[in-house]
Amino acid sequence: MTRKRRRLILIGGALGVLAIAVALMLNAFRDSIVFFNSPSDVVEKHIAPGTRMRLGGLVKAGSLVRGDDLKIRFDVTDGNREIAVAYQGVLPDLFREGQGVVAEGALDGSGVFTADTILAKHDETYMPKEVADALKKSGHWKDDYGRRAAMPAAGAGK
């Protein structure tokens, strides 16, 4: 076998594996991408029921209703629109009314968003970036969202 032929085999193999990887990725991109939407987006884009997506916004104060068997309903709002969310399961530790939330699932026929995942965050000061952007877009962003509690009077200095 000549040096040239060996190199060809090597390059051919490399391109082959690369092609497989690219094909796998393109295929996966078609099937498994989930879009993020704010409640306003959901209304404006007329998203069809059953389309898997992420819904983000603030949990509307006073909207949380707990039912039997760990069933939960609450409204997600971006200040302009609201979407009712239904979820069954244990809520993450940082789930609170008035706080940011990201839910994953799909709209059902009656316009209720059925979530199978409510995303949990590690940090009480943390506002999911998508939620922050959506709030800014709808004009309901407040500067203290996601910010640490005010520092002691003098602030930082030497």
Add this chain to the structure above:
Amino acid sequence: MIAELGHYALILALGLALIQASMPIVGARHDDPTLLSVAVPAALAQFVFVALSFGALAACYVTSDFSVLNVYENSNSAMPLMYRLTSVWGNHEGSMMLWVFILALFGALVAAFGGNLPVKLKANALAVQAWIAAAFQLFILTTSNPFLRIVDAPFEGRDLNPVLQDPGLAFHPPLLYLGYVGFSIAFSFAIAALLEGRIDAAWARWVRPWVLTAWMCLTLGIAGGSYWAYYELGWGGYWFWDPVENASLMPWLAGTALLHSAVVMEKRGALKVWTILLAILAFSLSLIGTFLVRSGVLTSVHVFATDPRRGIFILAILVAFIGGALALYAWRAPLLKQGGLFAPVSREGALVLNNLFLTCACATVFVGTLYPLALEALTGDKISVGPPFFNATFGPLFLPLLVAMPFGPLLGWKRGDLLGAAQRLTAAAFIAAVAIAATFALQHGGPVLAPFGVGLALFVMIGALIDLAERTMILRVPLNAALRRAAGLPRSAWGSAIAHFGIGVTLLGIVVVTGWGAERIAALKLGDTIDIAHYRLTFDGLFNRPGPNYREVVGRFTVHKINGDLLGTMEPSRRTFPARNMATTEAALMRRGVSQLYLSLGDPAPDGTVPVRLYFKPLVLLIWLGALVMFVGGGLSLSDRRLRIGAPRPAKMPAAPQAAE
């Protein structure tokens, strides 16, 4: 006072880093031994000052000096000493200090133990190391200074994020950073080789121990982080394909590829240019990992207190180092001579295959992690790329790698005998087939793919054992002769076989827990029972328990086997931390062999019912034990004689590589 000393020490370290970054390079260009000799003492001194600075920060934490803003924000005097100490790196500023500290430590180790390195290579490598150090020290001093004071010192600190108040914080970040930063050594050596424009097989031997050390720490760091997330987050998952996890997985994949290609380079002088590229990529991915975690550009379950403004600075570091390194590579790599021919079916060929699949798998993770960023920048659409994407891309690429893995070590260098290797693996294939059939027979209408996964895991494990059996000829020669052969076997051979075995162990854990794990979610009243697998849990009530800096509501559950044997109690809890008004869930784990029962508590309702999540995780501990086995394998390989005694002169190439025919 201590804080100011720490701050000053860091400034001095930056000065030293700048000297270390410039003098040796100039010295190497002009063959000036005086300038070249600056590198070693500068690296050592820089380490001393960085260590002083890091020590000063740690001292502020241990003594709870709340006049330091960073301590005030992340510590509390009620915390146990261990958490006061580990909270040094439980925040952005402190973790960057740890990063720089480990970077300086590695630099000092090269300076101290690199006695047999060629002077120029060593000086250049230390200089590159100092560029990185200077960039990050500047980053800390200008954007993330941990030594800032508060004028009116508060009496009490704001406490460490409760999720981080865990022994995991003591091990996970340092190990991960040892891995990330360890790859900087390979990077520095690669750049140094490119600057010099020459490279030989000995380069691989010098770099290998550092890569191996970094790889071992990263393996353990990732596994440790995964176990921590598993028991702390309360949803029983050990890997979420989260951007931050991917950020640590990518350097691991590139590092694993580097580890293997360096073998080819060392033994056969081939793949030089490729190995250099991998060395650059492994560290570049580590930098990208740091950027992803620190900048907050991606939504992640593991991100703590981020600040986008800092992201810009890290992005600049990223562009400068990765862009600069790749440009230098494009310019200088053609100067490096290729060497060592081999047939496609050979040990080298197998290692190339390994590299192909690892880098492609790494590329899919890279694309999946960064695609949302790119799409948002281009179209404004926000998407998330979750587990389905990675399962559909990473999985199929790893599968052939695992199938091929046992074959590699059985093939000879230069030209291998695939049929012979296959024959020697017959036993492994046979046992795997029996295992597949047996699992199908034992389960009733369970998952279809999982039995094949079990078979593959066994094939990988037994394949590794066959590799050792072949080398010691244990079944073919008398036992004591085989033992003598085993003792004479290089430790690196033991190491690689054991590490490969560990991959199989981890795979077995993943397959079994995915295929046969069970989950129950329920709301329980006092006295209610809940069944899972062959266990029955009874809810015996809630009680309160005080903690050092938290209050705790504990649920008590009695665990029986379905047939009645009492196994013990499980006590999951919810902790409330008044300093931050935050709650955390502490899952209860009951170990049964290497399987676990996993129980976590939701927020109790006013009427006394508690929501619980209960999981049965069969063989789950194998996932992390496998990583431990890989770590041990790496350690054995690291202790190999040829790495300890250092590299010989770039010996005459064994009769200039000839074409095999």
